[in-house]
Amino acid sequence: DIQMTQSPSSLSASLGDRVIISCRASQSINIFLNWYQVKPGKAPQLLIYAASTLHSGVPPRFSGSGSGTEFTLTITGLQSEDFATYYCQQSHTIPRTFGRGTMVDIK
Amino acid sequence: QVQLQESGPGLVKPSETLSLICSVSGVSISAYYWSWMRQTPGKGLEWIGNVYHSGRTEYNPSLKTRVILSADTSNSRLSLNLTSVTAADTAVYHCVRQPTGSYGQGDFWGQGAQVTVSS
Secondary structure (H helix, E strand, O other), rough: EEEEEEEEEEEOOOOOOEEEEEEEEEOOOOOOEEEEEEEEOOOOOOEEEEEEEOOOOOOOOOEEEEEOOOEEEEEOOHHHHHOOOEEEOOOOOOOOOEEEEEEEEEE | OOEEEEEEOOEOOOOOEEEEEEEHHHHHHHEEEEEEEEEEEOOEEEEEEEEEOOOOOOOOOOOOOOOOEEOOOOOOOEEEOOOOOHHHEEEEEEEEEOOOOOOOOOOOEOOOOOEEEOO
C-alpha cells in the first residue's frame, strides 16, 4: 500500500494567517492527490483534486501544489470556517489511502 | 440537487453482519462511480471500496474477505455488507460519488451513518 504522511498532525493559527500542510507519498503518485476538509458531524468536503485543481465552489484562498511524492495544501488568509481537519488522499493506486490528518485550530 | 443518504442499524453485535444502504437522489447512479469510506476518531479516513455502474468492484485488501458492495440502478441505491464485524469496525460510514474519467476524487459525500459494534 502507498503510505501517505501528513505534517504537521495539528497546528494552531490565527484569522488571516497563511497555513501550509504537507503530504508525502511513499512512492510516486503523479498528480493523483486529493485534499478534503472534515468538520465534526458534517460530510467531508473535497477541496482540491489532481494535486492543484480547485473543486467547484471552493474559495480561492485554498490552493494545492506538487507532483510525484511531495504535495502541499495552502490556505491564504485563514477564515473562521476553515478551522477543521484536513486529509490528503492518493487515488493513483488501489487501495486508496489517506494521510492521518492535520487539525487546524484557533491560536 | 444531489443527495446521498446512508441508512442502517446504528448498533451491530460482534460477529454479525453490518448492512448499510445509500439512497441516491438528484443524479443517476449510472453516470458516476461510487465509493464507500469510513471515519474513526483513531484512524481517520479509510477507503472501503469502489462500485461501478457496470457492477465491477474494487476492495481494500484489509476488508476484501468480509465486504460486498453493490449498486442497484433501478432503485438508485448503493449497498454495503460487512460480515463478521468487531469493535474495530465501529465508525461513521460514508457513501461517496466519484466522477467518471476523473482523478479518482470523491466530489460529493453523504453525511454518514454512525455504526457501533457492541454486544
